Structures are given as structure tokens and as C-alpha cells.
Amino acid sequence: MNYKRERLELADGDFMDLDYSKNGSETIVIALHGLEGSSSSRYILSMVEHLKQQKIDVVAVNFRGCSGHDNRLFSSYHSGKSEDLEAVIHYIEKQQQYKNILLLGYSLGGNMTLKYLGEKGRDIPPQIKCAIAISPPCDLASSSAELAKKSNYIYMQRFLKTLKSKTLSKLETYPTSILTKETIESAKNFYDYDNLYTAPAHGFKNAEDYWQKASSKQFLNNISVPTLLISSYDDTFLSHACIPSEIAQNHEFLNLEATKFGGHVGYNSKLTNKNGNWLEKRIIQFLKKNTSQ
Template identity: 45%
Template sequence: MPIVKAPDYHPPPGFTNPHLQTIFPALLRRVTGVVYQRERIDTPDGDFLDLDWSRVGSPRLVVISHGLEGNSHRSYVLGMVRAFNRRGWDALAWNFRGCSGEMNRKPQFYHSGAAYDLDTVIQHVLDRFGYQHLALVGFSMGGNMTLKYLGERAENIPHILRAAVAISVPCELVSSARKMDTRLSNRLYLYRFLRMLRKKVEAKARLFPEALDPAPLRWIRSFRQFDDLYTAPLHGFKDALDYWQKASAKPLLAFITVPTLLLNALDDPFLTPECFPFKEAGSNPYLYLQAPRHGGHVGFVQWKSRGEYWSEERAIQFVTGQLDLQAQASSVGPQQRGRRCHD
């Protein structure tokens, strides 16, 4: 059953519009009850990453990766942290380079394919802490990074990594970036992202004037232009197209060996048909694709007394379902880790 259809998402009245689903949580959702403890770790290339921990004293840990120009304090991250904490999981929300409130040490920052930074975080967890179970959750760009990590590691996955969930993921970046650049209805999102990225490059240029020229920022109007001028050359790609092709997680989905749920809404304004890997899910027994009709981009709004969104409940349901299945398999004898569970 590679294509998951239940439990389905039913939006509240008035929330069938994908742009409302996308904008409402970003601007108006408030998540309380999460208190972080920050830890800074060094990267192998001499930079640093800031990790924000929310612990409840559990042997289980979820590592959460945010989206483009996000951070650990975005409402969608806080909501997922709180939901896992409530169910007895420690949570670690890590910040991409330059996203924690303090600029990183190097001219480079982060990009969609920077799964090596997620690997650094996971290796730190493995080396320093004695967790028995590990799960991954990634949103949008962080979801692509999560899927890329899983595909690149393939069989060489940490033994405590039990399941992963990737939400609202542009896993095929070429078509998604072009849609963001050309679709009139996406201009507001494009303008907002480019405004934040411009500020980041301007700050970087003051620190590293020999590496970044801020002058072209004045006329940049698309992701293609920004990635051609900054992302690609800073991170070793030939141009934007080369970056998008090499950073996309979709070609690596066939190599995933951990039960993984990819949750993409069909009405997500950021995604194209290429971002719904039905064929890959059909051929990989570890990859589940769920594509609800509604949900927008990192939306999935619902009204409940506990304040949890549907994507948070769905992620926990999938992860705990996989852990339960693996526990049952181990109790009856040696079985292949990560057999499929139709949750």
C-alpha cells in the first residue's frame, strides 16, 4: 500500500483555500509551552550549528528540520516539538547555518541539499547521548534535506533511527523553483523569501566582502537569479539549474531504507506534479506517500482544544505506529527492521 489515503485530512470550514492554509499559520498561529535549551556544536568545516532542545527525560528523540529562512521558533516547528513532548518524546529542533539569530562563521550558509549538516547533528546525538529510538521530521526545505539524508545513507543508517516524516516537500526543485518564479499567485511568497534572503546576503557581505557582492541584490526578482548569483557559486554548484538538480531528494527516494512518510497536499501552492513521487512510493516498500486534497504549504490547520494541527497528529501516529510494529516484530523473533505498517 505505497499510497496512503487514510486517515484523511478534512479542513475546517473556510480553510479549503490553499493560500489561507499557508498564510494563516505563518502569521497568526501562536504555540506556547515549549522551553528550549540551546547547545552549540562545531561542524567539520569549522562552522557551527545551534541546536534547541526540549527535553522531557525520554529515551526517544525526534530531530526536527525547519524550512527556508525558518528557525526553531517558527510555529510549525514549535507545534511539532510540543506534540512530541506531550507524548513522551524529547525533541531537538536544529537551526540551519545563519538561522539561529547569529550569523555563522563562513561565507556559505545553507541550501536544500545540505544533508551533511543534518548528518552532523545526528552524529552528535549518537556520540553524546544514549537514546534508544530516533525519528526525523522535516518541513519543506528541511523535508527535502531529510529525504536526501535518508537516501544518501541508504543501508548505512543509524540503528536507532526508526522512522521519518517529511511535510510539504519540494523534492523536485527544478519544477518547484520555476513555479515559484513564474506563477502570479505565488508572487507574495516569492517577494517575502527574497526579501529575507537579501537581508542575509547583505549581512554576509559586510562580514565577507571578498566573497559576496551585494550590488546585484537590487535587481534580483526570482529564485533563479538569486541561486545563480549566490547559492550556486557559494556552495560549489555551476549555476541554479545544477544546484536544483543535485540538491533534489527525488532521485534518492529509491534508496530509502527507513519507514518514511512523505505528506504533500495536492493544493500546495509551492509544489508541482513532479513533487508527488507516486512511482517511487510504489516501488519502495519503505516510502509512504500521502497526498490529501487540501492542506496548503505547511498548513493542515485544524481546531482542537489541544491546539495541535493535523500534520502533527499524523506525524506522531506514523512514527509511533512504526515503533509499535517493530516492537511486535522483535518480540516474535528476528525480523527485518522497519517492516511496513499501514498507519
């Protein structure tokens, strides 16, 4: 993918790298990846390619420390850091003139998207016409419990490998921090890791406090723009508590599509599969329905 990269300098002295795919559109999609993903994640690349075919602009956000460059602060990104999404939106509004902005978040990025929408309520910028969240862990505590199960051991270790690597590298810059090599390496699941690093590094009391405050489920009632939440009942990363059926049932703006199959950010997303790409097609359909595209 031939992205054009811009660095967004943040108010706290940190930065995020934004990768653009520009096609001369009045509409831009702000795409947010999942835990330890990036603008090069397969699902992001697939969506960018489909939007390019529709001549729609995309900015693929790399969360702090996810662009191939270490971020500057002891803190980093987390599932509820909606202020970083807001910073991107303000940057887009200031730097470029877009008629329509669509928010598109996958997994962790989906939770962040929903949390931002609920927190802003009716104070949301008028350019934001709609939003889509794919496989969002709306209830972080139950999602963490699911991922801690033996059946998800391989996935948990994959996440922890990169998280631990990044956290260990912070010891070189912050040798007097709360972290030690031994405690980092001893983390066996998200409860351990979030208690050790995520919570204290970002101002939370502990893992439970982080999960409670960062979960988007409590904010869903306040969403005031058309929002599509796609999740699957066979998603082994998420509990059924992450599928907000009761909230969506009588919600004016929240559209829930809970599928029987699809896994976690799955849905046959392949760049070369002409017969698949259900998810990409559904995203574009929803976007066109809610914008002037």
C-alpha cells in the same frame, strides 16, 4: 517554548544551534525547519508541544544562520546540505543515548531528510527507526518555477527579503567576494538568487546544477527505513513533480500520503486549536507505529 540550546561546532569551522525539549524519553525527534525558518517557526513549536505531551524528546535544528546569529562562513545552508543533518545525527549519537531517533523535516528540511536517507541507503545508523517529510520540494527546479509565478509573488518577496538581508550582511565580512549590493538587490526569484549566491557559494556550477544535485527525488528509491511523505495537491509552492506517486507505488519503505487539501505545511496546525492538528496527530501515530513508544 523553553528550549535548552546547545551549539554544534562543525568540522568546517561553522556552527548550528540546536534547541532541545527534553522529557526523559528514549526517543528523540530531530526536527528540521523550512526555508528561512527556525526552531521558533509556528509549525515546529506546535509539533514540539504535541511531542512534549507524549513525553518525547525533540531537538529543533536551526540551520546555519537561522538561530538569530550569523554563521561564520561565506557559505550557509541549502536544501541539499544533507551533511549538516548527518553532523547533527552523529552529535546526538555521541552526546546522548537514545534508543530511537526519528527524522522530521518540513519543506526544505523535508527534502534534506529524504536526500540524506537515500544517500545513506542501508548504511543508515540503526537508531533511526523512521522518518517523516512534510511538503518536501523533491524536485527543486519545478518548485522554483512554481514559486516564480505571479500567484506566489507575495511569498517569493517574503523569502527574498530575509535571504537578501543575510546575504547583504556577508558583504561586510567578505567584501571581496563575488557579491555586490546591486546584484543582490536585483534578484527577483530563486533562479536569480541561486545563480548569484547559493550555487557559487556551495560549489555548484549554477542554479540548475544546484537544483538537480540537491533534489531528493533521485534518491528516493534507496530509502531503507519506514518513511512517511505527506504532501498536498493544492500546495501552491510545489508542482505535481514533487509528489512522487510512481516511486512510492511499489516502494517497500516510502509511504506517500498525498492529500487534496492542506497547502504548504498547513493542515490546520494551531497550538490552540483542539479540533485541528491533523498533521501533528498523524506524525505521532506514525512515530509510535515504528518505534517502541
